[in-house]
Amino acid sequence: MKKILxxxxxxxxxxxxxxxxxxxxxxxxxxxxxVKIYGGKAWTWVQADKQGNPExxxxxxxDAVLNSVPVGDASSHGHTMxxxxxxxxxxxxxxxxFNHVGMGWNPNGHEPENIYTRPHFDFHFxxxxxxxxxxxxxxxxxxxxxxxxxxxSYFPAGYFNxxxxxxMMGAHWIDPTSREFHGQTFTETFIFGSYDGKVTFYEPxxxxxxxxxxxxxxxxxxxxxxVQKSGYYPTKLRVIKHDxxxxxxxxxxxxxxxx
Numbered sequence: 001m002k003k004i005l006x007x008x009x010x011x012x013x014x015x016x017x018x019x020x021x022x023x024x025x026x027x028x029x030x031x032x033x034x035v036k037i038y039g040g041k042a043w044t045w046v047q048a049d050k051q052g053n054p055e056x057x058x059x060x061x062x063d064a065v066l067n068s069v070p071v072g073d074a075s076s077h078g079h080t081m082x083x084x085x086x087x088x089x090x091x092x093x094x095x096x097x098f099n100h101v102g103m104g105w106n107p108n109g110h111e112p113e114n115i116y117t118r119p120h121f122d123f124h125f126x127x128x129x130x131x132x133x134x135x136x137x138x139x140x141x142x143x144x145x146x147x148x149x150x151x152x153s154y155f156p157a158g159y160f161n162x163x164x165x166x167x168m169m170g171a172h173w174i175d176p177t178s179r180e181f182h183g184q185t186f187t188e189t190f191i192f193g194s195y196d197g198k199v200t201f202y203e204p205x206x207x208x209x210x211x212x213x214x215x216x217x218x219x220x221x222x223x224x225x226x227v228q229k230s231g232y233y234p235t236k237l238r239v240i241k242h243d244x245x246x247x248x249x250x251x252x253x254x255x256x257x258x259x
Contacts, residue, residue: 028047028055029045029046029047030047030048030089031045032044032088032089035087035103037069037085037103037105038068038069038070039068040061040065040067042087042103043087044058044059044087044088044089045090046089046090048095052092053232053253053255054093054096054232055251055253056249056250057096057098057234057249057250057253059087059248060245060246061248062244063246066212069119069208071119071208072108072119083104083105084102086101086103087101087102087103096231096233097127097229098202099127099129100130101123101124101126102122102123102124102126102133102169103122103124104124106119106121106122115181116205118185120208121205121207121208121211122203122205123204123248124169124193125202125250126200126201127198127201127229128195128198128201133168136167139164139165139166145195145196146165146170146195148197149161149194150198150228153226154194154227154228155173155192155199156175156192156222156223157225158175159173159175159192161174165195169193169201170195172203175190175191175222187207187209187210188204188205188206188207189204189205190205190237191203191204191205192224198228199224199227202221202234204237206248210239212246214239214241216238216240217239218237218238218239218251220236221234221235221236221250223235227257227258228258229258230256230257230258232253232255232256233253233256235251235252235253237250
């Protein structure tokens, strides 16, 4: 009986694996490599149209990640290598300027005090390579590059730079209309980044509480008047929970021409 059962189980496992691959292929899903994050894992994926152009660009996080990250641990800080992970895209991704996602966990939040000091994730959708990100030094070591800002037209109207910059990230551009600047509690916001004259990332910053408690959230992404490179850019952000995962999705991609 055992001799028959083992091959049957093996065939069933192979079938289920092939089925998952087939489902992804039929939906034109390009899944990136999985990365272990505390007790769970995360990965990127891209849904493409028949021509191979991106329709959705996303990060998937298992619930095990959200339930295992340390919270309020004074010995565990954000913006450190222990709490930063590189999520790569499938090598066949094309049509968008996004190169990879830098996912960061902030167990105590970060400055400014009483604004972003809540446990949250950063999702840096970078337009530069991991090697270029790693080469960004302390602000004091490259002030001229951090302060070499792209012109205002490459950021949404009203966005401002509070000054300085973060190593292995760059300068950050903030939305002054976000709720956290108007007496409300920070839940989610959308940030842009730059370094040495280039827009280098689009960043949804989302609290752990918000990710756990929102099953189907959507918001518009503020749009700059111009883009530095031609490609597909997102106009909407979604947070969707299903089947033990939470997905942070760039949706309603539109093609924009460099100007």
